[in-house]
Structures are given as structure tokens and as C-alpha cells.
Amino acid sequence: MPDDRHSPRRRNWLHLIAAGGPVVGLVLVCLLFGILRFRTFVSIDNLAIVLEQTAVIGIAALGMTLVIIIGGIDLAVGSVIALGTVVVAVLLQHGWPPVAAAVGGIAASALCGAFSGLLITRLRLLPFVVTLGMMGMLRGAAKLISQEQPIYPDDTWLNLLMKIGAHGAPPIGVWLFLALAVLAAAVLRFTRFGRHVFAVGSSEQTARLCGVPVERVKLWVYVIGAASGGVAAVLQFAYLTGGDPTTASGYELNVIAAVVIGGASLSGGQGTIAGTVVGALIMSVVANGCTKLGLENAVQEIVTGAIIIAAVLLDYVRRRGI
């Protein structure tokens, strides 16, 4: 069926922006803040700060990209991060070595994902409802474990993960984010599992007909999504230098926003890691720029919300060609 996609009359500036996708958006917001606050916004130190602010949301968004590509959603990721920081802190307090504590935090998060995934695949419950329930349960569990108090264990090298280096060198956490992004992109593009993820998101029935183990793929995606929340939790722990059951509240929406700004479709089947990385950067550039402009939090929230809607709109223009 032919459609209006190629109609030349309808090409305009909107299409130019849309064709470039989220990268154009990132360049635009950087230019905007660069012009308005050249001295404070455009500096090596500030770049490092922006990247540092991106790392936690960004890593969680990598896993969320897979979850959204299969047509699912994970609302529990903010609570997973909070629980993760608490688990790491408690394990350190019990004298675990830093590596073991970090791995323990990530494993605990992955288990939470496995639980959600089992409910979704075995009992065929809706991901939205399951993860909404998990969001509350895990937040509560984090508070129980920590007795509703932040836990600050003795200083270890874990805290260095989010420390900005000399001359504004980005913290290790940022490099970890970029490395994981490359890994995730490669998995999606160059492995059978990656092809299966797109197939399940595009049409579950077709995937089943083609012999794709649909339930197993979904389960693994929820485990990966929560595990990436666990890695984000380790960085959040490093940033806070402690475990806090109330941290990362509302992060799930920022994470989902980063993925959606990056061009993924909430109906599944579409999304890219590169888009998600850029989406996460847009979110933190806007937050940082608004602070530099001295805008209050309320304005920041309005701007971020508007960007989410604009991103979806541009995506619509690109795909449908209104």
C-alpha cells in the first residue's frame, strides 16, 4: 500500500530535524545552553559533571532499551537502584570485599528481575502491573533492610568510581557506561539473542512460529534490565558514598524517558542503544543547563517533559511522514 511518505510537498524543516533523530536534538540543546551561558556551560569540568550525571540513568537505560524493544516496561528500576545501594552498603558493613559487595548488589537486582520476568512469562501478567507492584515491594524491602536510614560503610575504592579526576577527567563510571553501551549494541546487532529480542518485540506470534523461545528471551531481558539497574546502583552507591533506601525515587521515569527520546517505540520492536545513550545525554544536559541558567526545579521538569513529547512527535514525523 503506497502512502504519503514520499510526497515532496510535505518536506520541511521538521523533517530535517526528524531525519537526524536524537543527535540533532542533543546538538541543539548544547548550542542553546552554550550560547546562553558560554562561560559556565562550555568547560571541561562541566562536561565531566554532565557525563557523571548521565552514567547512572544511562546504564539503567541500556537494560531498559531491551525491555522496551520486546514491548515490555520495567517501572521497578528506581527501586532496584535504591535496593542495590543498600545491599552493597550492608555487604560492605559485613566485611565483604568491595568487588564481592558490588557483584552481590548486581546479583540481588538481577534476582528481582528474574522474579518479575517469571511472573510476566509464566503467569502472563501485564509487565506494567507486575513491575508497578515490584516498585513498591523493592522500595519497601530496601527500607526494611536499612531500617529506613542511609548506611555509610567505611571508605573503599568503590567510592572512586564516580570521582571526577584531575583536570576534569570523567570518572570511571562514565567509561563503564560507554563500555556497557558498546557491549549492549553489539549484543543487539551481532548475536542471535539480539535478533530474537527484536523479533519478539515486533511480533510475538511470528517469533513463536519461527521457533524463537519467546518466554526464555523475555525472562532474560527482564533479568538483564534489572541487572543493569544493579550496575547503576553500584555507581549510585559510589556517588552517594553510601546506601540510601530513598534514593533514585522517580528514576524509572527518567530511564524510560531516555529510551523513548532515543527513538524506541513503547509498542515494541524498535529501539537502538546509540539512541538511548544520546537520549540519556539530552536529559542530563538539559538538567545541567537549566541549573546554569538559574532556573528553578519546576522549570526543569516542564522542559524535560516537553522534550519527551517533542521526541515522540519527531519520531512520529520520521516514521509516518505527516
Place this chain on the structure above:
Amino acid sequence: MSGITPPRLRLSGIARRFGATVALDGVDLTVNPGEVHALVGENGAGKSTLMRILSGALIADAGAMELDGRSYAPRSPQEARTAGIGMVNQELAIARHLSVAENIVLGAEPMRRGLLDAVEARRRAAAALNELGRPDIPLQAPAGRLSVAELQLVEIARAVALGCRIIVLDEPTSSLTRADGENLFRLVRRMRDRGTSIIYISHFLEEVQALTDRYTVLRDGVSVATGLTAGVNPGDLARLMVGRPVSDLYVRSARQPGDVVLAVRDVAGARRPVSASFDLRRGEVLGIAGLIGAGRSELLRTIFGLDAVRSGSVRLGVHAGPASPAVRWKQGAGFLSEDRKEEGLALDLSLADNLTLPRLGWRVHPRGLAIEAAGWLDRLGVRCSGPQQRVGELSGGNQQKIALARLLRNGADVLLLDEPTRGVDIGAKQNIYRLVDELAMAGKAVLMVSSYLPELLGTCDRIAVMCRGVLGPARPVSDWTEHAIMLAATGTAA
């Protein structure tokens, strides 16, 4: 009335392009009051585009439309409905959670002082159903509880309630059983006798022959012929549609069946099939006929592991016992779904992805897969821009070629084909028959379910008929006639 009555509808020189694609390039269509007018043409000939223009969903680039002698140029579907043109699409537009009455007055709800007038709504709905001779359909029932045939009737009633003078039926029998189809024909004749004009779009030329008064043939966006249906036969129409003779539509070379590759014994599924046994040999095409709901699709799905086996045995080559679809692919079987859009293909994925999905190595090389896919596209003559194109952008016939190519690419020796020519035009059908014949000659085994009897009789070596979940014996095609198959399918066999 004095003088010459103008036709109900006159379209002249309708043209419409989409970017560089010319969809319609000068279509003339004249429909008289109280006439059933067939609109036929291959997929992509422009029927849908023309009907979208008629119903206000699209605006023509050129040409004129007249309704009862007055200029007609709808700017929206709402305007078209108000002017008296009702569409009943192949995909029914029914709100399943609303009641029958609410569905019938949907979009034209009677109001009183700004509030819905439920009494008047029910009255209008009842009047419409009454006019269609079906006052038995319960007005208050949720539409979701009705059968497909009844839902279609509700949609027609919606057009009747609006007082539509022209009703367009797009492939109305494609999802109906034969009996429901007969009822629909009676209904169409009844409406015609009351002066309503019907534009009837169908791929089934026998149906066109039986039901319509006049016909118009579209080919490549141009109306190439029009006339009285009584003056032509289905062969003529098919020739006009494709622009070449289609005498050798069906292909069946002299085949030599070999070893048994699929042995099915007393297989039963959750509800359907109830009992099925047969042997399928290399180098043969075995057809399965039956009514919709008889359990033919379920039989294929059970064999392929998409539905659970309750009892009985399936032996595929040297492998015995039930298996998952993943294992069946490995064992050399392939399944083609009757529901191409929902199950057969992932429309948002590329051609390459759709082709290669069943068998991928642990590591994937996107470029290598694209090159491999390009080879298959070439071999089957798929019209597309390249292996990275989205499958959803192809025409129905080309999509079906992709679905078939998937079986070949993944090394299927036993092909389970469920309605392989559904919704494809006559040119693509011919290609599919040729391919099936080539495959059988190459020693592959084909099990083919179809609701279209001439196709089964023309391409299969043996045919078995399924009735209420029970599969009858497979007999050579020379033992069967359409009549005999229908008797067996309806359980009235002697």
C-alpha cells in the same frame, strides 16, 4: 419521473499519485440505482485507493465524482457517510465492548437536549436490522459475542441506519463460511431489490458471476473494462485482470511419490483436531479440504508444535513424538501461517530478518544475512527495494513469497502450508502454484490446507477432507470433484 435518470454514481477520470507512485491513472466507474456492481482487479490494481477516495479518506488529484447527478467531493469519511456512501471493510470496524445497538448508531448517535437518546438509538438499530431481515440479532448484547458473519451484518446495518444509497462491500466473504456467504448473498440481493446500490469487491470470480449485475475491471490504476456480468465468464474476467491468458493457472507435473516423511496417527489436539491420520510422501502434494472451523489449521499447528498434542503420534522423518517449533525447524519442517499479517510475518522487521529468523548461528553477521537474503529475493522474484526493506511495505503477493522463501531458506523438506494463496492476486497465485510444483518435483513433501477447491483439485496429488475435527481418508485427486468434497466437508457424504 421524466427524462433520463442519472446514474446513482458516476466517477470519471479519477487519478491519484503517491509521490512517484501512480496509484490511479484515470478510472471511470458508473453505478446505477438498485445494481450490484463488481469491482475486480489484482492486488495493487487500485481498488482500495479508489474506494478510499469514494469514502472520503483520500482526495483525488484529478477527475470528477457525481452522486445522483450532483457533484460529490467528500473531504472526510464523515461527509461521505452523510452523503449516503457506506463502507464495509474486510477488517470490520466494530467496537467489541459496545452493544449491537450502540455499534449500529456509532458516529450518528441520536441526541435529545444534548444527551444520548437511547430509546431512539434502539429504535433505529431495530429498524435497520429489520430491514436486513435479521430482527433476531439481540440489540443489547455486546458486539464481541457475535460471530464474524453477524458482526458484518451489524456493519451493514450501520450503513442502512444512515440511509446510505451506496454500500461498498470489500472482500465480504473472505472470512465467512459457505453457509454464511449464501446468507450474505441473499441479503445483498434484498438490498438491491430495495434500490440500494452495492459496490462489491471480491477475488472470488465465481462469486462475482453469481451475484453481480455489472462489473468494472481495474488494472494498473486504469479501468480497462466494464459491462454486464451475464456476458462474461470467470476466465474472461481473470484474463482482463491480468492482461494475459491464464489457461495454465494450475501446475501439476507428473510426480513420483517417494518414501513416507510424515506419518500422523490418530492425532488429537486440545479441541481440534479430534482424530487425524495420514502419510505424506516425498515428492507429493497432499491437500486438506474442509469448512472453516473444521480444524484444518489446528492439525498443521499441532504437527508443527504450535498447539499441544493431546494424543496420537507424529513421526517426522526419523524423529518420533511431539516437538516444539524450534525442534521442528531443525528436523526439516516448515510452517506457513494463514494469518500473514499477525503471525506469518513480523511486518516491522526487514525482509532479511524475516527470512533468517528460524535458523541463526550464535553470532550473526548482518551483512552476510543480507547477501544471503538478496539471493532468495532474486530467486523468487520478490519486488522490493532490497533485503533491508520492511516486510510491511510489500504487497500481499510479495509478502507471501517472503513467507514461503523462509521455509526454503531454512531447509524445510516437509512444507506445511495453511492457505498459501489467501489474499494474493492471481499473478502471485500462479507463481505460488509453480513454486509448489517445483518443490514437489525436487522431492519435497507438501501438505496444503486450502478453502479454495479449484486450487486443491488443480495442484494436489491426493486430497483428504476434514469434517468437525475428523480427517477422512486421503484419496487420489482423480477420485474427487468439488461436489464430492463439499459433501464430505459438510458430513453428508454417502
